[in-house]
Amino acid sequence: MNDKRVNQYLILPEAGQRKDTKLAVEYDEKQIAEYVADGYVIVNQADFNKLIGNADGEYLIADDGTVYPKPAPTDAELLASAKPAKIAELKAERDSREVEPIEYADNLYDYDDKARERINAAIIALDVQTAQTKAVASIDWTTADNADVKVTADDLRCVIASVAQRSNALHIAYREAKDNVETATTVADVEAVTLSL
Secondary structure, eight states: OOGGGTTEEEEEEETTEEEEEEEGGGSOHHHHHHHHHTTOEEEEHHHHHHHTTOSSSOEEEOTTSOEEEOOOOOHHHHHHHHHHHHHHHHHHHHHHHHTSOEEETTEEEOOSHHHHHHHHHHHHHHHHHHHHHTSOOEEEEEOTTSOEEEEEHHHHHHHHHHHHHHHHHHHHHHHHHHHHHHHOOSHHHHHHOOOOO
């Protein structure tokens, strides 16, 4: 144990961060000199606390061992992180809106994963029943707004067609919004982009 190095740390800086940290008290002076020759710096307890987040604000370490406050992000850095975050937000909104209930013939129809399966199964069943009876078959269907309506296979196909039109419009709006985000030159411009239909 090296009593001269109590509360000191050997830190290898890399791009302002700690690539490696060692307790200096565990090494003799010859070993410490070797680490320093390899690029390590000696840091006291107060500076080490800053680096591990036990101080007000964030701190970085220079290659010479100087501990300094992390500079505020530049406008370019803020813009670079705002763009992918906004694109992800727009994509999530598009995906969410794609499965919202859809209006057809003055009724709202659910269109989440389970509803799609039910609609497809009902279309097949109605097609089979229509072919067997040689008459257009219908079933009672509970809509998203809890109305009971009679629907045919063609009605349900029209629901799917309405969803396809909405989905296409949402994807076009998303691509336009994404282009607007990518060409934005300020964070405020990025934040102002919306998915509009």
